[in-house]
Amino acid sequence: MNNVRPRVLVIHGPNLNLLGRREPNVYGSLSLDEIDRRLREKAGALGLDLEIVQTNHEGVMVETIQKAMQGYAGIVINPAAFTHYSIAVRDALAAVSVPSVEVHLSNIYTREEFRRHSVVAPVVDGQISGLGPLGYLLALEAVAAMAGEEK
Template structure:
């Protein structure tokens, strides 16, 4: 199984950026923790981060046929990027949306995700553990998603 961890704008500043909200771990530390868990779960994992919406869309497009699942923290794009929402929907890769903070307990504009309706799930508010839980969820749920895809393909062939 191959998993892509995709991080959006400003997440490269983790550990320095508002630690009271986002925690003290850097993105590199979060990625290292994910690598350790991925090794335990026997999963190949790769990491990408961009502050640019188009780059994130391209990374999602290039993931088709290359990865089995995506852990995606779109950052502020969560709340308004219909282009990213459409890319997640278009690629058809099971995607777990993650957030370090509880977006539903923050400012009004952060309480809505345009990505969540097309994601397989969403985990927020659990700090860096949100990423670890997303990886576990992808690994545990992947066989179910593959079975559902096979059933949908079989019924559409009729």
């Protein structure tokens, strides 16, 4: 019997390592460690294994996305600032054929004009914006459901 649990990549982009200290009025008071703890709990309840990566570097994000082609069931990604201009991140997401959901803690559509456009949105399966840390948990549920449908 095969008891291998599906693996999901969670990718946090630039400056998210500063959560809890960086503009808590915009991004909330939870640290990234706390968000990751909640994600691991949710993953356990969903029967998933997680690999969580935080990077401030575009190339590392691209290489991490490409890893999804090596047996991952899906991607939950908060590209942060790369959302708005990184064609490299967009192209990497377009190249992998696993379910992916873009997450933003704040509602990018109510913020500065430059934050209202996502180059990533057209190549992911869904986007959750403005629900704070809950958005990550909902994205994980969505990826799990989409991955289950593909079997």
